[in-house]
Amino acid sequence: MLLFYFGPLSGACFIGHRLNAVCREIQIMEDQQPGYAPSFLLK
Numbered sequence: 001m002l003l004f005y006f007g008p009l010s011g012a013c014f015i016g017h018r019l020n021a022v023c024r025e026i027q028i029m030e031d032q033q034p035g036y037a038p039s040f041l042l043k
Helices: 009-022
Strands: 026-031 036-042
Touching: none
Parallel strands: none
Antiparallel strands: 026 036
């Protein structure tokens, strides 16, 4: 899933708050050819 947000800061904070309520840890993946590799972990 590619998540890209272009809008006001308050909207980004709202999305971050909702993601944090669903999942405490979010793994950020880096695009490598071919496939994806883990880049870092948001806690």
